[in-house]
Amino acid sequence: EKLTVLLDWFVNPDHATLIIAEEKGIFKKHGLDVEMIAPADPNDPPKLVAAGKADLAISYQPQLHLQVAEGLPLKRIATLIATPLNSLVVLKDGPIESLADLKGKKIGYSIGGFETAILKAMLAPHNISLDDITLINVNFSLSPSLLSGQVDAVIGAFRNFELNQMDIEGYPGRAFYPEEEGVPAYDELILVANSGKLDDPRFKSFVEALEEATQYLVNHPEDSWKLFIKNHKELDDELNRRAFASTLPRFALRPAALDAARYHRFAAFMQAQGLIKTILPVHDYAIVLQ
Amino acid sequence: MKLLRILITVGGLILIWESLTALLDLPKFMLPSPLVVAEALYSHAGLIAENALTTLIEILVGLFLGLVFGMVSAVLISAYRPVKQWVFPLLIASQAIPVFAIAPLLVLWLGYGLAPKIVMSLLIIYFPVTVGFLDGLNRTHPAWLNLAALLQQSGRRRRLRNTLNLYRYIKIPFALPSLASGIRVAAAIAPIGAIVGEWVGASSGLGYLMLHANARVQTDLMFASLLVLTVMALLLYYLIDHGLRLALPWLADQTDLHSQQRSL
Amino acid sequence: MKLLRILITVGGLILIWESLTALLDLPKFMLPSPLVVAEALYSHAGLIAENALTTLIEILVGLFLGLVFGMVSAVLISAYRPVKQWVFPLLIASQAIPVFAIAPLLVLWLGYGLAPKIVMSLLIIYFPVTVGFLDGLNRTHPAWLNLAALLQQSGRRRRLRNTLNLYRYIKIPFALPSLASGIRVAAAIAPIGAIVGEWVGASSGLGYLMLHANARVQTDLMFASLLVLTVMALLLYYLIDHGLRLALPWLADQTDLHSQQRSL
Amino acid sequence: MEPEDSANSELSEPIPDTSRDQGAPAVGLNLKLKELVFDGDTILTDLDLTLSPGKITCLLGPSGVGKSSILKILASFLPPPESSFLVTTDGDPLKGRISYMDQQDLLLPWATVLDNLLIGDRLRGDTPDTARAMALLDQVGLTKWRDARPDALSGGMRQRVALARSLMEEAPVVLMDEPFSALDAITKYHLQALAARMLAGRTVLLITHDPMEALRLGHVIHVLSGHPARLSLPLTPAGAIPRDPSDDALQRLYSEIMTRLAGEPVDA
Amino acid sequence: MEPEDSANSELSEPIPDTSRDQGAPAVGLNLKLKELVFDGDTILTDLDLTLSPGKITCLLGPSGVGKSSILKILASFLPPPESSFLVTTDGDPLKGRISYMDQQDLLLPWATVLDNLLIGDRLRGDTPDTARAMALLDQVGLTKWRDARPDALSGGMRQRVALARSLMEEAPVVLMDEPFSALDAITKYHLQALAARMLAGRTVLLITHDPMEALRLGHVIHVLSGHPARLSLPLTPAGAIPRDPSDDALQRLYSEIMTRLAGEPVDA
């Protein structure tokens, strides 16, 4: 039986471990037949899992807090990328040198539901409130909107991806990292499953396969790159090569492991920002598969 | 009477919707019950109203421009053979390129204000209006055209003036019913342009609000916005439909007579 | 001849496009030059073809279903007053709710795969077909309806059979030109449905490809996909237009005669 | 002989008559209208029109006097005005027993001439009686045009098709609105004879502007004139129809009709 | 007096004549058609039709013989067949000097009766001559209907509007296709007189099916008959028009016309 895994977005170096597990036959070794589907909207996959239309989905930790607060039956079962990737990016040669310069500026974002919270936290120390800036949903045209000068900064840009992209286009960017600007650290990419189906034995095998793939990736970055582009020729370009390298240090080496305190801390942050009403016990939405 | 009927329809729908959510025990994120939506509508009234205004303006301006451009294009295309031969394929192509496939680019070119949404409504509305009107203009029966040409020949030879008069007094009146048909379609699809525009880049509007609600799994707010959008679109449609009926009395007459006769 | 004209148009456009990018020195992410696009088209040919196939199937199935449902609805709405009174507002509402505002929900209900995209094309295509045809059906001149009613009265009284025959032999033939107009609009906007569907939830198709290319700032790939989509849509439109002309010879005749006469 | 001319030839073989109600007694009718008002303008008052069973009643009158309106009320194309009565001699409703030919030809523009004749059968779901249609086409001289669309016909040819279509129907009551108005004298003469033969035994109301036509075909002739219009006493020329119009007795009636048309109505 | 009847009254005040080319010499014309073919079927051969300047030429012929087609060729509504010649007596082209009345009325359905009359002026961008239009409406007895839409008119009333519209134009050449066919005898009589008066000095081709009409109005009468059709030698009744149809000399010509119509064409 096929295990359907919804990616968070199109295939990119963030998914390297999954691709390698597939190409290297690690999934097969664990008795898994995995089908990976890239969605068009990153907000869909968890909902589809909650609705029972897919087995696993890649999502973001902040989203998970929002979703369980809204009653979606989801649980995190593994971590893909254990640090935030999200960052606030401006043009390196532009007028913004510090976050304090953002007052009265336009900030583009791709709606994920929690950008305002992160921005609020990042800007508060500089005495800037959300009313002092203009937020513009630019959907997924993050770097183009910045490059074309339609916005002064973007939030939601991935430091491993958008930064490289801008550099290649000849407009290098400057990133401000949320975890350095007052936002608690969190897991950028996690795997969620429907909380009613946690006894599916394939999930555990899947997480094990993931760990194996991560080890291979860390040990053999060159070969991993070749495996990565083997069946995704369209990814074989400068951008992905550089993004691949930038992403390498960020993969969770122990995908199954859960730092409950970290989750709790972030939930508290979300509550303080008014995004969720109550702080649920961590084990209601994140577990380590036994 | 008509209002009553609409109210009953709406009531029935809500009932079906309610019982659907109740019977299937659907979770809120799949389909919130009408009550929950009503609640969201009430508690977020200000927010929704504010965003609805943005969208309304986008729709109205887009509709207006779409109608004007559509009608002018149809007349030009029908009046000048070269225009038709060279421009018409472009027109189709402009449709074939789904506006919102280039929407992200439009936003890059035009910024994140009203402009790209209006351009998108315009692009979407433009086509049905043009095709409808053009069809009507081309269908004018030749006998009338012949007669008109004859009548004009005895005047001084002023090509442009004659063409204008031909359109004003013969072709356009003949094509009005087809134009009306096109305008009806346009009115119904006008909201699409605005919403797509908001989707690819905006800082307010119902589409923007829906995206937010969707991302935060606030399905109730999303449905509330959707409801407001639908009501807005329905009102727009019926207003325009009504206006068209008033503007084309000789067609209305026909239908009235007809229904009178059938009722025998 | 016609082909030549189209080629010239296309050639001209490409030239303008090229000089635009060259003159304004636009960066690739704002507008790639045609050459770059051609290159992308060539190097990603396989990928594009694969995704184009998905989209084509979605469009064709959506168009087919949209036409069938649209035509059936129009006939039902025009034939049964109650249907019109109760259902028509719903129909407008279904349009007013921009399909892709509910697209995320459609994906939730129907999952990934062809189904939601086809539903979306269908929703988009359905309306112009229905409105066009309905308009035509309602515009049948009462004199003919009266005559038909009289002719039928002398037969045995079989209501359904009579209604069917009335539609088959009188109302539908009269409404065909309007239906054709609706079908033309539908053919032109059919790709929108498929693309929107792909945009909201898909794992293949040209819309999906474009979205991803856009996000990756592979503007060249995006334009290449767009080009393929446009060509596909144009072909579809012209095929359908041609088919309609063949199917309605008495209208074609009129136009021919007309142009003959005008050429005097 | 050219097809165009066959209408001009005396008929040898009659139209096969496949009438369902052959031999059924003809139905007469009486229409009483207190007044007919359009847009606040009274067109007719106190009309009392009787169609005798099996007879041809001709109705003449100035343009716009209300003749076609009466026909349309009989055919229920117009709602009967208030306090109007329509009774048939056999008491059954008129509905379903009428054949009608409009003042406009009402040909279906997309259908061929033959299909236009067969539309009645088709609409009723009966087997199209192609044989009868072809025979009628022959009678009206349009055999050659069976596959032409109405667009390609001259005005008179269209009228002949419409005439043939109304003759396709075998209804006991036939309403005809100026059926020969677009025809030349010779064709008209022959088609009048055809109509007289085919309408024998049926109850017919025939509107015409040609007094000679009324005298040739009418068992009863009414003139409607004045404003509001009133119906004249019936004129009943003697002799079997079709009559010879050069008859002297008819000449006298002709003047009589003209006098009445000119506006001195003789009250009914 | 009721408005309906005003067409029936002898005219006292003439239509104000604002003709631009008043006094300009009338233009005659000659049309030669080798043959006229529709869909491979030869309708006419060797037609040689002359319209004498300032005269009314009447054309009769069986239904479908090609009368309207000739008219349409003159009006350039139909492309002139190959090897056809059209010459005018003054050598200038005919274009722009024609007024035309179709066999169908071709009224604009959305326009009022008055607007239908003014359409020529409007199309040319001239000031609409409302006074003339109202005077003409009075002549055809439709003053009361000036604001009615064609829908609300009877067949004969529509034809009168179309007639009035063609009389609105002051073109030196007038082409009329059965202009009185839907009118009763009395109205027709009066409108023929109106037409005779208003068309005096203009070159007219009038198609009709009524030999009496041709005898009343025609300076020259042609009959077109046969298949393919050929034009008869012209008949030229004596006396000023409109003639009195009860004249005995006309009765003889009447039989002559009927004979030719019946299909024994006298070659031109």
Ligand SMILES: Nc1ncnc2c1ncn2[C@@H]1O[C@H](COP(=O)(O)OP(=O)(O)OP(=O)(O)O)[C@@H](O)[C@H]1O
């Ligand atoms: N568009 C057309 N296509 C084919 N045939 C045509 C067309 N128009 C006219 N005809 C044919 O040409 C012939 C002459 O037509 P026309 O209208 O000139 O007749 P007419 O003499 O005016 O007859 P009527 O007295 O009935 O009006 C007819 O046989 C008709 O079928």
Ligand SMILES: Nc1ncnc2c1ncn2[C@@H]1O[C@H](COP(=O)(O)OP(=O)(O)OP(=O)(O)O)[C@@H](O)[C@H]1O
């Ligand atoms: N739909 C309508 N609305 C308003 N008035 C109408 C309508 N139909 C007919 N009339 C009026 O009714 C009167 C009678 O019309 P009708 O068609 O019965 O005349 P008719 O006697 O048949 O004339 P004709 O000999 O010209 O055909 C006319 O004055 C006409 O204007």
Ligand SMILES: [Mg+2]
């Ligand atoms: Mg009448």
Ligand SMILES: [Mg+2]
């Ligand atoms: Mg004719």
